[in-house]
Amino acid sequence: MATATGHSPVIGAATTTCRRGVPGLRGVGWLGYTSAAIIALAAVIAVFGPLLAPYPPNQSDLAHAFGGAGPAHPLGYDSQGRDILSRLLVGARSSMLGAFVVIALAMVAGTVLAVTAAWRGGWVDSVTSSGSDLVFAFPGLLLAVLAAAVFGPSQWSAALSLAVAYTPYVARIVRGAAIRERSLPYIEALEVQGRGAWAICVRHIVPNIAPMLVAQGTILFGWAALDLAAISFLGLGVQPPQADWGVMVSEGQTGVLQGFPAESLAAGTALVLVIVAFNILGERLNDRQAKELS
Template sequence: MTAVATLPPSTARPLGHHLATAFLAVVVLAALFAPLVAPYEPDAVDFAATLAPVSPEHLLGADQSGRDLLARVLYGARTSLVGPLLLLAIASVLGVALGTLAAWRRGWVDAVVGRVTDVMYAFPGLLFVVLVVAVFGNGMTTAVVALGLAYAPTIAKYTRSVAVAECGKPYIDAYRVQGMGGLAICVRHLVPNMARPIVGYLVVLFGEGLMSLATLSFLGFGAQPPSSDWGLMVKEGQPAVVQGAFLPVLVPGAAIALVVVSFNVLGVRFADRLGVRGS
C-alpha cells in the first residue's frame, strides 16, 4: 500500500491567508505613505467635482464636497488602524493583568475578578462606551479609552483560561522551589509563555475593534470632522445615497469590510497554527 505524503496543518498555506496578508500589507503601506501616494489633500474641496464618478482625475470618485475619496481613504487608514491598536493595548494591559492575577491567586481573588467580568459582560459594551462618551465628551481619544475598558473583561477571561492551564505546568513549581516570588514568576515566565495564544486572540479582536470604532464614529461619538476616519466617511456619505451616488458610502464601507475580514482570516489562521503546535 502506497503512503501518501501530506503537509501538516501548520505548514499549509491557504490562498485566503496569502490574499489577506498581501491586502493588509498594502493597506499599512498606504497608510504610512499616504502623503506621497494620495493624489490630493484629504480635505481639498472642489465643488466642481461634487459627487464625481470614477475617472482619471478621481480614481474612486468624489464626495458631496468634491473631496477625492481615494485620498480620504488613504489618510483615513491611519486613524482607522491606529485606533484599534491603541484600544487593544489598553484592554490587554488591564485584561492580561486581571486574568493572570485571577489564575495565580485563585480563591476569593478569582471569584471577585470573575464576578466583575460577568457584570461587564451583562452590561452592553456599546452602552458602556456611550455612557463614558456622555460624561467625557465626543472624540477619538475618549472612544478609544472607553472601548479599551469595555474589551478588558473579554481579554481577562481568555487570559485566565490560558493562565490556569499554564500554572499547572512543572516549570511553575520548579521556580517556586527555587524561591522565586509569584510576581517574578508571572512577569518573567508565565506571561511571556502565554504571549503567543494571547496575540493570536488579539489579532481576531482587532477587526472587531475596528468595527466598534467605526460604529462610534458613524454615530457621532468617535472621530469628528474634518477627520477622514472611515466610519465618519460612511456617515457623511449617507446624504449622497438619496441623490443616487453610492461611492461616498461604498468606498469607506468596503475598506472597513475588507480589513475586518482580512484580520479575521489571519487571526483564525494564527490560532490554528498555535493550536497545532501546542498539541
C-alpha cells in the first residue's frame, strides 16, 4: 500500500533508517578520551603557537648556545642559542598543517575514486584498482625524494607526494565499504524513486561510510605526521631555519653528540605523543565501528 507521497512504506523506511552519520567519541574508553585531549591540545598549539611562544623562534644568541634550562627558558637553548620552547610551539603548526594537507587530499581523492569504482563496477572498477595498485607500489618517501629532485625540497612538495602515496591506501579501504553499502536494499529503493547516481553517492553512501573515513583518517594522520617529520629530518621537507619538529630533531643531533639532547628530545617527544594519540584514537574509533556493524 502506497503512502500519501506515492512511495511504498518499504522504500520510505529504507531511505530514512540508513543515515548513520559521524558519531562522537562515545565508547572510546578513557584511553581514547586521553588521546583526544592530547590531539586537541596539539591543535590549539598549532593554531596559537606563534602567539604563545615567549620569544621569536629564530632569535639567536650564540653566547647561550646549548644553555641549560631556567625560569626564562624552561627547555633551554639549542646549538644556535635559540629558545627551544619557542621553536617547539611554533613548529607545531608546520608539523600539524602538513599532515592535515596530506590526509585531506588523500581522503578526498581516494574516496572519489573508490565510490566511483564501487558504483560503476566493471572496467571502471578494474582500471581504478589496477591504477591504485601501481601507485601503491611506490613508497611515500621515494615519491618525496623524486618530488624534491623535480620541484626542490619544500614542505608542500613533500605533502603532495605523500598525498599521492596515501591515496591508493584510502581507495582500497573505502572501495570495500562502498561496495557493501552499494549492495544494501535502500540503494535499490532510492534508484526506484528516480534518484540519480550522484545524489545517492553524495547524500547517502559517503555519509554512511563517514565513520569509517574518520577512523582511517585519524590513524593515517599520525603516520603522515611521522613521514613528514622523517622527510624534514632528511632535509627534503621544511627547510631550516623554519621551526618544525622534524627539523628540530635533525638539528638536535649535534647537541646529542655533545651531551645536550634537549632539542631532539623535546621535538621527538612531541612527535611521539601526537602520533601515538592519533593512532590510539583511530583504532578505538575503528573498533567501535566494527562492533556497531557486527
